[in-house]
Amino acid sequence: MTPLPDPPEAPPPRIDEDDRDAAVRRLQEAYSEELISHEELESRLHQVLTAKAHGELASALAALPAEHPGTASTIAVISGRIRRRGAWRVPRNLKVESAFGKVRLDLSRAVIEHPVVDIELQLGTGGARITVPRDAVVDVEGLRTTWKDLRYKAPRGTHPGGPKIRISGALGYGRLQIRHARR
Incomplete structure (x- = not known):
């Protein structure tokens, strides 16, 4: 054979x-x-x-040093509120974990040094609201919702040059609202 x-x-x-x-x-x-x-x-x-x-x-990329430390961060609480606003430094990868509580992330005035930012949400109950820069491009393809839907409407006009914000993870019994900053 x-x-x-x-x-x-x-x-x-x-x-x-x-x-x-x-x-x-x-x-x-x-x-x-x-x-x-x-x-x-x-x-x-x-x-x-x-x-x-x-x-x-x-x-x-051979023989280059590894990327800077601090390009990943985790914010986690069992219950309570997670809030970031103002001029805070956004890491390349941000993981947000909350069993019970609300999450408020305002990236409109944040320092975003990376062209792509990955935000992973692991939320039990409670909602999340994320405000992104006016010129940001938002990708929610990797996000799973269990009970409530996602509220996001992409802006009509595009403003080139902004960061790409990829949101992934899972929401249990809460709603995610994403909006673009007005300025």
């Missing part, structure tokens, strides 16, 4: 825009911290912008 030929290899997963943006940002940070020269920045940027596979992105 002749052996069957090997099945064709699956194509590598495509690089999405967020991965490419994150790689460009890391290279720019390395250059601003004088870890790489201008010529090396240009060469690596070209490699990132023309990469077709994740391995090519990884080789462009």
Whole structure:
């Protein structure tokens, strides 16, 4: 009996825009911290912008230090209120956990240093209200609601240049309201 030929290899997963943006940002940070020269920045940027596979992105970022600490944070309470407003620094990844209580996150005047911010909500009962900058792009594809629905209406006109806010996680018995700041 002749052996069957090997099945064709699956194509590598495509690089999405967020991965490419994150790689460009890391290279720019390395250059601003004088870890790489201008010529090396240009060469690596070209490699990132023309990469077709994740391995090519990884080789462009080889020998760079890891991202800054403090790019992830967790806010957790059993009961009570979680409130952030004013000029607070928003981490790259923010996890918010609350068994009972209300969550109020106002990002309209916050310091957002990352082009993409991931907010993971793990809420039992109680609602959440998130105010995003006027020019933010909001993605709620990764969010699951159990009892009440999500209240979010994307603005009519787009304002380019704002951060992308990705909201994921799960809400038990509460409602999530997302609104864009007016200014």
